[in-house]
Amino acid sequence: MTVTPSILAIDQGTTSSRAIVFNDKGEALHVAQQEFTQHYPADGWVEHDPEAIWSSVLSVTRQVLSQADQPPAAIGITNQRETTVIWDRASGAPIHNAIVWQDRRTADACEALRNQGHEADITARTGLLLDPYFSASKIAWILDHVDGARARAESGDLAFGTIDTFLLWRLTGGRMHATDATNASRTALFNIHEQCWDNSLLTRFRVPEAILPQVLDTADSFGTTDPDVLGESILIGALVGDQQAALVGQGCLKTGMLKSTYGTGCFAILNTGRKAHDSRHRLLTTVGYRLDGKTTYALEGSIFMAGASVQWLRDALGLVDSAAETATLAASLESNDGVYLVPAFTGLGAPYWNPHARGTLLGMTRATGPAHIARAVLEAVCYQSHELLEAMADDVGEGATMLRIDGGMARNDWLAQYLADISDTPVERPALLETTALGAARLAGLQAGVFNALADLQKAWVADQTFIPSMDENERQSRLGDWRRAVEAAIAFAQDAGN
Numbered sequence: 001m002t003v004t005p006s007i008l009a010i011d012q013g014t015t016s017s018r019a020i021v022f023n024d025k026g027e028a029l030h031v032a033q034q035e036f037t038q039h040y041p042a043d044g045w046v047e048h049d050p051e052a053i054w055s056s057v058l059s060v061t062r063q064v065l066s067q068a069d070q071p072p073a074a075i076g077i078t079n080q081r082e083t084t085v086i087w088d089r090a091s092g093a094p095i096h097n098a099i100v101w102q103d104r105r106t107a108d109a110c111e112a113l114r115n116q117g118h119e120a121d122i123t124a125r126t127g128l129l130l131d132p133y134f135s136a137s138k139i140a141w142i143l144d145h146v147d148g149a150r151a152r153a154e155s156g157d158l159a160f161g162t163i164d165t166f167l168l169w170r171l172t173g174g175r176m177h178a179t180d181a182t183n184a185s186r187t188a189l190f191n192i193h194e195q196c197w198d199n200s201l202l203t204r205f206r207v208p209e210a211i212l213p214q215v216l217d218t219a220d221s222f223g224t225t226d227p228d229v230l231g232e233s234i235l236i237g238a239l240v241g242d243q244q245a246a247l248v249g250q251g252c253l254k255t256g257m258l259k260s261t262y263g264t265g266c267f268a269i270l271n272t273g274r275k276a277h278d279s280r281h282r283l284l285t286t287v288g289y290r291l292d293g294k295t296t297y298a299l300e301g302s303i304f305m306a307g308a309s310v311q312w313l314r315d316a317l318g319l320v321d322s323a324a325e326t327a328t329l330a331a332s333l334e335s336n337d338g339v340y341l342v343p344a345f346t347g348l349g350a351p352y353w354n355p356h357a358r359g360t361l362l363g364m365t366r367a368t369g370p371a372h373i374a375r376a377v378l379e380a381v382c383y384q385s386h387e388l389l390e391a392m393a394d395d396v397g398e399g400a401t402m403l404r405i406d407g408g409m410a411r412n413d414w415l416a417q418y419l420a421d422i423s424d425t426p427v428e429r430p431a432l433l434e435t436t437a438l439g440a441a442r443l444a445g446l447q448a449g450v451f452n453a454l455a456d457l458q459k460a461w462v463a464d465q466t467f468i469p470s471m472d473e474n475e476r477q478s479r480l481g482d483w484r485r486a487v488e489a490a491i492a493f494a495q496d497a498g499n
Contacts, residue, residue, distance in 0.1 A: 007445045008072040009437035010057060012079045012163050014264040017056035019064045022441045024450050030067040032060035044104035044346055047097035050085050054170055074237035076444030078245035078436050079163040081186045084138035089159050092174055095146050099138040102304055102346045106137035107355040125191045125198050127285030129353055136188035136205040156210040164239040165213045173226030178214040180239040181290035192287055218289040219447040237447030242436050243267040244288055249439030250404045251461030253454050258400045262409035266303035266381055268388040281351045281391035301350040301388030305343040307409050309377045319370040327414040330375035338363040340486040341376035351391050360490035378415045383483040386423045404428045406435040421471035431464040
């Protein structure tokens with residue numbers, strides 16, 4: 001009897017860790033998920049305990065492996081990007097909590113570099129903006145704020161990694177200190193044109209080269225798991241940043257294909273092929289994936305708060321008990337009645353890149369209730385998505401004919417339809433929404449020989465539902481105009497507060 005190969009995907013996200021075993025058809029056979037604690041030590045600061053991340057990953061991975069009939073052919077790891085960990089090479093122990101991608105503590109340091117005139121050169125080398133979002137300034141902060149850390153880093157006693165690298169180190173028993181080109185491209189230390197760590201950037205951000213991991217292709221041989229960790233020696237065949245993993249999982253492997261993932265944040269990525277497009281709208285030029293030494297580039301727009309805004313509704317305000325309730329509340333209203341939320345809880349992402357802006361709720365009256373606020377949360381995600389799509393279209397010279405969506409919020413039919421309406425673009429939702437994990441699994445399968453070529457991955461994509469725009473154009477423009485005024489008000493408030 002022929003044994004069907006399986007692949008294990010480890011999906012380490014901002015709020016939870018998941019492990020999914022897929023068969024070669026992309027069907028999920030076994031799934032486990034575990035949330036972990038978010039830490040907010042100060043305004044605009046967000047941290048994770050790396051040991052809590054590792055514990056959650058180990059728990060869910062062991063759980064799905066215990067349910068599987070056979071060991072997987074390979075493991076693919078996908079991860080929250082930019083989040084920064086530094087650990088001791090000898091003990092493997094982190095020297096500080098992980099500083100999360102959402103964290104804004106280095107805004108002043110980035111502003112100082114900008115005032116010195118460095119941003120244009122940094123962008124030219126990395127495709128990124130000079131912003132606290134990326135890893136470089138986070139690394140410098142840890143080295144400057146942990147006693148003795150900078151000297152230990154320079155002597156080679158410490159190791160840096162984004163979450164993929166930290167997990168790889170732990171899974172291989174400390175034998176592999178590596179990352180892939182997608183994750184490296186999010187550090188602001190990696191030259192995306194030359195595909196290497198950039199000495200000029202290391203000097204500018206004061207990051208010692210000795211702490212950096214080796215950069216491999218996205219599908220590559222990243223070693224094998226230590227049998228003492230998982231009980232098996234399993235090939236680790238792919239590391240890939242979560243949004244690039246979703247690009248692959250969505251089958252957006254041809255130039256001009258576009259996907260948007262709605263998780264903690266929202267991330268729209270456009271495949272631009274072999275060309276690294278410069279953006280006129282402060283979008284990011286990034287590595288989509290690198291296979292066999294050949295780089296495919298992408299244009300990306302990031303929204304910091306998407307599902308995280310729904311968590312705010314649930315956990316901070318207590319207006320809903322579950323994310324699913326937001327669709328019911330939004331649909332209970334005939335319109336938004338002029339209520340708009342600018343969810344700049346940790347600043348604004350693309351195309352504004354304003355780290356000082358803060359969340360602002362406008363247009364309320366005595367009649368405003370929980371349904372209005374819930375609807376404003378969902379609408380804000382759609383307005384921001386429209387801005388990203390509009391900027392991308394202008395940068396590359398043509399608009400998208402279709403948007404593929406995934407992530408937890410993509411389950412929300414009301415949001416999917418409003419997104420189609422406000423962007424005036426058909427929206428496709430796949431049959432399998434776990435496209436981030438699926439992308440990592442398929443890349444690992446490519447490395448392990450389960451798949452022969454990228455074309456096999458593209459053919460495997462299956463649509464579940466398509467949402468067609470139906471909003472009157474005058475109404476659409478009116479709502480977009482109100483949204484722009486709301487954003488201007490939020491930014492003006494931050495400026496008036498002295499920022």
